[in-house]
Amino acid sequence: MKPSARAPVFAALGDDTRLALVARLAGGEACSIAQLTEGGRLTRQAVTKHLRVLEEAGIVHSARSGRRALFRFDPRPIREANDYLAGVSAQWDRVLGRLKAFVEGEAGGDRR
Amino acid sequence: MSDRIEKRIEIDAPVSRVWRAITDHVEFGEWFRVKLEGPFVAGRVSRGRITYPGYEHVRWEAVVQRIEPERLFSFTWHPYAIDPKVDYSSEPPTLVEFRLEPTAGGKGTLLVVTESGFDKIPAGRRNEAFRMNEGGWGQQVKNVEEYVTKTS
Numbered sequence: 063m064k065p066s067a068r069a070p071v072f073a074a075l076g077d078d079t080r081l082a083l084v085a086r087l088a089g090g091e092a093c094s095i096a097q098l099t100e101g102g103r104l105t106r107q108a109v110t111k112h113l114r115v116l117e118e119a120g121i122v123h124s125a126r127s128g129r130r131a132l133f134r135f136d137p138r139p140i141r142e143a144n145d146y147l148a149g150v151s152a153q154w155d156r157v158l159g160r161l162k163a164f165v166e167g168e169a170g171g172d173r174r
Numbered sequence: 175m176s177d178r179i180e181k182r183i184e185i186d187a188p189v190s191r192v193w194r195a196i197t198d199h200v201e202f203g204e205w206f207r208v209k210l211e212g213p214f215v216a217g218r219v220s221r222g223r224i225t226y227p228g229y230e231h232v233r234w235e236a237v238v239q240r241i242e243p244e245r246l247f248s249f250t251w252h253p254y255a256i257d258p259k260v261d262y263s264s265e266p267p268t269l270v271e272f273r274l275e276p277t278a279g280g281k282g283t284l285l286v287v288t289e290s291g292f293d294k295i296p297a298g299r300r301n302e303a304f305r306m307n308e309g310g311w312g313q314q315v316k317n318v319e320e321y322v323t324k325t326s
Contacts, residue, residue: 069266072177072293147292150253151179154287157206158183161285164205165187165195 071143074119079104080112087122087135094130178290185283189276192283193244196272208234216241220249239269247272253289268292 074080082102087093099109113133116122120139124131185192195201199210203222207229210222216238224232236251248271252262268291275284 069293076177076293143292146254147179150289151181153254154179154181154289158181158285158287160205160207161192161195162183162185164201165185165192 068143068146070119071121071139074115074121075140077112077115079108080116083109083112083116084121084135084140087133088137090135092125092127092132092134094127094132096130098133177293178288181287183285183287184277185285186281187283188280189244189274189283192274192285193247196274197241197247210234214238214241214247214249236270237267244274246274250291266291 075084083098086098095106095110095113098113099106102109104112113122113124117124117133120136122133122135124133126132195205197214199213199220202208202214203210203225207226208222208224210220212220214220218238220234220236220238222234224230224234236249239248239250240246248269250267250269253268253270268289270289271287273286273288275286276282277284
């Protein structure tokens with residue numbers, strides 16, 4: 063994943079409403095805007111707006127089915143962003159392990 | 175998954191010693207494996223070259239943010255910027271913070287390192303709603319993660 067593609071993924075997920083939409087779609091079934099609006103507190107316009115943000119981040123894709131747009135979840139961007147963070151996290155583990163060894167490895171621990 | 179990384183590490187040395195290892199640019203270079211061109215100065219760009227074997231082609235560049243003696247050292251940078259063919263400068267930088275606290279009656283140090291900003295929204299510009307929701311982020315994402323694993 064290009065670095066430029068990751069920030070929108072994190073930003074898209076930084077919102078409870080969108081997370082809820084992702085959770086709903088992550089079941090695997092494609093849903094229409096009407097289905098995603100049903101039973102919730104959000105208006106159709108609000109749901110549409112959030113779906114567009116998710117679509118731009120590649121987390122959902124839409125396809126036409128007759129007159130309706132159906133939205134489908136794509137797990138790849140989240141998985142790739144997750145792998146990236148795991149890589150950064152592992153890098154910090156190594157770097158901080160070296161810091162600890164560097165400081166503690168000195169005689170007496172406090173060089174003056 | 176979370177949009178921030180936090181590491182806590184106990185070091186068996188006083189805060190003053192750990193502080194020097196983190197903020198003296200020569201000592202920093204020893205464990206971070208980078209040869210820095212000069213001392214860290216708040217508000218200034220820090221440049222250098224990675225010395226880790228196999229990564230000598232990688233340049234180090236960060237902007238030092240805060241230097242609060244024996245408490246906080248922070249900089250912004252582009253994490254994982256190891257591909258020389260990619261121009262990372264247009265990407266939003268992340269914020270790295272080193273926080274130090276004495277432990278064991280001053281004999282030890284608790285070092286907390288956080289890296290944040292992967293979602294590129296500067297903290298100061300986040301709207302109130304987002305800030306209020308931050309606490310729930312971890313759990314929410316865990317839920318999503320479960321779904322992701324399930325559907326993979």
